[in-house]
Each structure stands twice: as structure tokens, then as C-alpha cells.
Amino acid sequence: MPNFSIFIASFSLLLALTHSFSAESPTDRRILVLLDDSALKSSHSIFFSSLQERGFQLDFKLSDDPKIALQRYGQHLYDGLILFSPATERFGGSLDVAAILDFVDSGRDLIVAADASASDLIRNIAAECGVDFDEDSSAVVIDHGSYAVSGTEGDHTLIAADDLIQSDVLLGSAKIEAPILFKGIGHSLNPLNNLVLKVLSASPSAYSANPKSKLSAPPSLSGSSISLVSVVQARNNARAVFSGSLDLFSNKYFKSPVQKAGSSNKYAKSGNQQFVTELSKWVFHERGHLKAVNVRHHRVGEADEPAIYRISDDLEYLVEIYEWSGSSWEPYIANDVQVQFYMMSPYVLKTMSTNKKGLYNATFKVPDVYGVFQFKVEYQRLGYTSLSLAKQIPVRPFRHNEYERFIPTAFPYYGSSFSVRAIFCVTNTLGEEVYFTNLDWM
Incomplete structure (x- = not known):
């Protein structure tokens, strides 16, 4: 029996590892979901169901579960982590801030949802990624100009936000018409971190303060500088989403009608579900994930790749670029992919043409300088995984018998x-x- 138990444990681990991230199927993933309260599993079931319907395997655990582990025997068990546990002061098992940052550093993805009860643990995780939640633990976002109209006047902490980033790769090509219901805390972005950007911003009339007390000093966060939802794409292409509202993902807000103050437009359903669904597609690499294959180069008129080029040779550089659609690789079409012929600095910088079927190519003449060059493609575009390609090739001068007899x-x-x-x-x-x-x- 002990041997059989060991076999079962080993088989379970192997099964978990086979569902991890792979270049051929970026969305074939297992996701760990940590909850403050098991009731969140039902109150946020629409969001979780949308992930499961798209093929994700969710593993739900309470945040203080002593068996929580992201790794076993040096291998990651999950490829995505959702923290719906804003009040947790300490995670169970071996999970801590360092472990979560290591998880992201390994190229895996993260969603963090906070609220007014956000603990120092959650704030520290966000701060390490360039997101600074309001230091005042009693402060929430208040907006007397863009609040959501309801039967009672309230304190205007339930706001109807519609200042979204204009990016199809982040939020999909279908426009989000209805405002997004938000109730929670605001945050600012670290100006030294250029990898984080606002996806949903507050209106100019918003500010962060305690709604139960009068303002005795100007609020630390105010206006459009308040970010409600932000995203991070690390240099290793790991992605993270930070929201100041856990209710943003709830069934209640998904189904609630919404009318923004000062507007006559009343929507039967808020834009929360569309916003969250599209954003989750991005963070889990169902959109905006690129790969480059079949990188090659040769002299014009030839097919074989040479070991060395001669100055003034005419050459052609080719690469195929594809984007993951959520189920298959589709040709990526753009007009801003460039190749460099580089030695200490780029001697040639040329925009590549495409056949709109994934193939990019550029033809140019080898400069009249010999040495060791590199073909380099450094492609970075908002919302897309970055591509960094490099291939080294030497360039020689003319031999003594290759010069023209008369110049x-x-x-x-x-x-x-x-x-x-x-x-x-x-x-x-x-x-x-x-x-x-x-x-x-x-």
C-alpha cells in the first residue's frame, strides 16, 4: 500500500506538470485561486465559470490553508495565481511575498483584487510590482461627479467609471458601452516603473478619502491620477492585474443596471462582465501573445544560409510571427516590425514587409564594414509580449582576387x-x- 500511495502522488504531480504553460499552447494552464472566504466562490461564480468554460482548471483554496504550495520538487504546480483575499495578513503553507514575486519572475501570471480591508501583505505585493495603494487604510475612492445613480443618495463611493485605456489587445475590439461599477480603494503608479499602466482611471472629480470623516487636508490621491485597475507586463512577459475592488468581479456588479450621474443613459447591465472577461483573456495570454519561428537569412537569389557574408553582399532576412488567438496560432499582421544589422550600433535599420500570412522579410546590402554583426529584432508593442531575436554572423572584406580590376x-x-x-x-x-x-x- 505505501508503494501504491507513492505512485499515486507521483502520477498526480506529473499530471499537474503536463498542464503547465507551453509555447505551443500558452493557455493550457492550471490556476490557483486563494479566497478569504469560501462564499466568494459562489458570489463570484460567473467570473470563475467564464475561466473554466475557456479551458482553465481552477484550484480553489482558502488563503490560510496550511497545504498551499506553488512549487513541488523544484517544479511549479500552477501557471496562474488569483488572489481574492484582500484581508489576509499571512498566507498558509510556504506562500509569502517572496514566493509570489518568484512566481511572477518565473514568467507566470497574477490577478490581485483588493478593497478597503486590504492588508499590508497585499499592499506589499502590489508595491513590488509598481502599484501603490493609498496608504490611508480607511480611504476609499469617492466621486461626487461620476457616481452611480441609485435609489438612495449614499456617500458616492459606488462610482460609474468609463475612462478606459484605448487598446484592442487589452480590452478586445468590441467597445465597452456601459460604465463599470467600482467600489474600493485607489492606487497610484510608481513613476520609475515603465512596465505598469492604467487600464481604468477615475474621473477628474474623484478623490481618495474616508467617507465617514471631513477632510482636514488635501487628499493624497485625486482626479485622473487615481488608477482603479492597472496592469503590468514584466520583461519576461509575465502579466499581472491589480484592482482596488474585489466587488468589481462579483455576480452582483456583473448583473446590476447602471446609470452615471449627469447622464440620461441607463444600461440594463454594467460593463463589468465584459471588462473583466476581456482583461482576463489578456492576463492569461489568450490575446497579445506572440511567437517568432523560422528565423533565417541568405544571400539574395540563394536558399542556403551562409556561414559568413562579404561586404556589399545583397542579403535577405526572414522571420515568421504568429499570435495566439486562445485556441490556435494565427498570423500576426503589423507594419512596424524592424530588423537591425548590428555591431556596437545598428548599421542597418529596416522596417520589414509582410505577406499578411505571418511572414516578414527585409532585403538590404551588407555595409562596407567587416567584423562580427548581429541580426536583431527587438519588438515591443503595448499589450503584446515582447520579441527579442538575435543571430550572429561574421562579415569579411574582399579577398585580393575579388576586387574589380578597374574601379x-x-x-x-x-x-x-x-x-x-x-x-x-x-x-x-x-x-x-x-x-x-x-x-x-x-
């Missing part, structure tokens, strides 16, 4: 040389005639 630009020098020789021959001939004439006279 056109030197024709004036050739002409002057021949003219001097002709003059010399003429003057020499005339000199001899004069000499012999003088001899005859004598």
Missing part, C-alpha cells in the same frame, strides 16, 4: 597616369630625333 571612381587617376606616360614617350621620341639631327649636321 570606375579611379578613372581620372588612370587617365592622368596614361597621359603622363604618353607625354613621356612623345618627348623621348622628339629628343632622339633632335639628337640625331645634330649629329648629321656635324
Whole structure:
């Protein structure tokens, strides 16, 4: 029996690892969901069901579960982590801030939802990623100009936000018409971190404060500088979403009608479900995930890749780029992919043309400089995984027997040389005639 138990445990681990991230299927993933309260599983069931319907395997655990682990035997068990546990002061098992940051550093994805009860643990995780939640633990976002109209006046902490980033890759091509219901805390972005950006911003009339007390000093966060939802794409292409509202993902907000103050438009359903669904597609690489294959180069008119080029050779560089659609790889179409022919600095920088079927190519002449060059493609575009391709190739000068016999630009020098020789021959001939004439006279 003990041997059989060991076999079962080993098989379970192997099964978990086979569902991890792979370049061929970026969305074939297992996701760990940590909850403050098991009731969140039902109150946020629409969001979780949308993930499961798209093929994700969710593993739900309470945040203080002593068996929580992201790794086993040096291998990651999950490829995505959802933290719906804003009040947790300490995670169970071996999970802590360092473990979560290591999880992201390994190229895996993260969703963090906070609210007014956000603990220092959640705030520290966000701060390490360039997201700074309001330091005042009693402060929430208040907006007296863009609040959601309801039966009671309230304190205007339930706001109707519609200041979204204009990016199809982040939020999909279908426009989100209805405002998004938000109730929670605001955050600012670390100005030194250029990898984090706002997806949903507060309106100019918003500010962060305690709604139960009068303002005695200007609020630390105010206006459009308040970010409600932000995203991070790390240099290793790991992605993270940070929201100041856990209710943003709830069934209640998904189904609630919404009307923004000062607007006559009333929507039967908020934009929360569409917003969250599209954003989750991005964070879990169902959209905006690129790969480059079949990188090659050769002389124009040839097919084989040479081991070395000669200066002034005409060459062609080709690469195929595809985007993951959620179920298959589709050709990526863009007009801003560039290739560099690089040695210390780019000697050639050329925009590549595409056949709109995934193939990109560029033709250029090898510069009149010999040494060790690199073909480099550094492609970074908002919302897309970055591509960094490099291939080294030496360039040699002409051999002694490869130079042109006569260089056109030197024709004036050739002409002057021949003219001097002709003059010399003429003057020499005339000199001899004069000499012999003088001899005859004598």
C-alpha cells in the first residue's frame, strides 16, 4: 500500500506538470485561486465559470490553508495565481511575498483584487510590482461627479467609471458601452516603473478619502491620477492585474443596471462582465501573445544560409510571427516590425514587409564594414509580449582576387597616369630625333 500511495502522488504531480504553460499552447494552464472566504466562490461564480468554460482548471483554496504550495520538487504546480483575499495578513503553507514575486519572475501570471480591508501583505505585493495603494487604510475612492445613480443618495463611493485605456489587445475590439461599477480603494503608479499602466482611471472629480470623516487636508490621491485597475507586463512577459475592488468581479456588479450621474443613459447591465472577461483573456495570454519561428537569412537569389557574408553582399532576412488567438496560432499582421544589422550600433535599420500570412522579410546590402554583426529584432508593442531575436554572423572584406580590376571612381587617376606616360614617350621620341639631327649636321 505505501508503494501504491507513492505512485499515486507521483502520477498526480506529473499530471499537474503536463498542464503547465507551453509555447505551443500558452493557455493550457492550471490556476490557483486563494479566497478569504469560501462564499466568494459562489458570489463570484460567473467570473470563475467564464475561466473554466475557456479551458482553465481552477484550484480553489482558502488563503490560510496550511497545504498551499506553488512549487513541488523544484517544479511549479500552477501557471496562474488569483488572489481574492484582500484581508489576509499571512498566507498558509510556504506562500509569502517572496514566493509570489518568484512566481511572477518565473514568467507566470497574477490577478490581485483588493478593497478597503486590504492588508499590508497585499499592499506589499502590489508595491513590488509598481502599484501603490493609498496608504490611508480607511480611504476609499469617492466621486461626487461620476457616481452611480441609485435609489438612495449614499456617500458616492459606488462610482460609474468609463475612462478606459484605448487598446484592442487589452480590452478586445468590441467597445465597452456601459460604465463599470467600482467600489474600493485607489492606487497610484510608481513613476520609475515603465512596465505598469492604467487600464481604468477615475474621473477628474474623484478623490481618495474616508467617507465617514471631513477632510482636514488635501487628499493624497485625486482626479485622473487615481488608477482603479492597472496592469503590468514584466520583461519576461509575465502579466499581472491589480484592482482596488474585489466587488468589481462579483455576480452582483456583473448583473446590476447602471446609470452615471449627469447622464440620461441607463444600461440594463454594467460593463463589468465584459471588462473583466476581456482583461482576463489578456492576463492569461489568450490575446497579445506572440511567437517568432523560422528565423533565417541568405544571400539574395540563394536558399542556403551562409556561414559568413562579404561586404556589399545583397542579403535577405526572414522571420515568421504568429499570435495566439486562445485556441490556435494565427498570423500576426503589423507594419512596424524592424530588423537591425548590428555591431556596437545598428548599421542597418529596416522596417520589414509582410505577406499578411505571418511572414516578414527585409532585403538590404551588407555595409562596407567587416567584423562580427548581429541580426536583431527587438519588438515591443503595448499589450503584446515582447520579441527579442538575435543571430550572429561574421562579415569579411574582399579577398585580393575579388576586387574589380578597374574601379570606375579611379578613372581620372588612370587617365592622368596614361597621359603622363604618353607625354613621356612623345618627348623621348622628339629628343632622339633632335639628337640625331645634330649629329648629321656635324
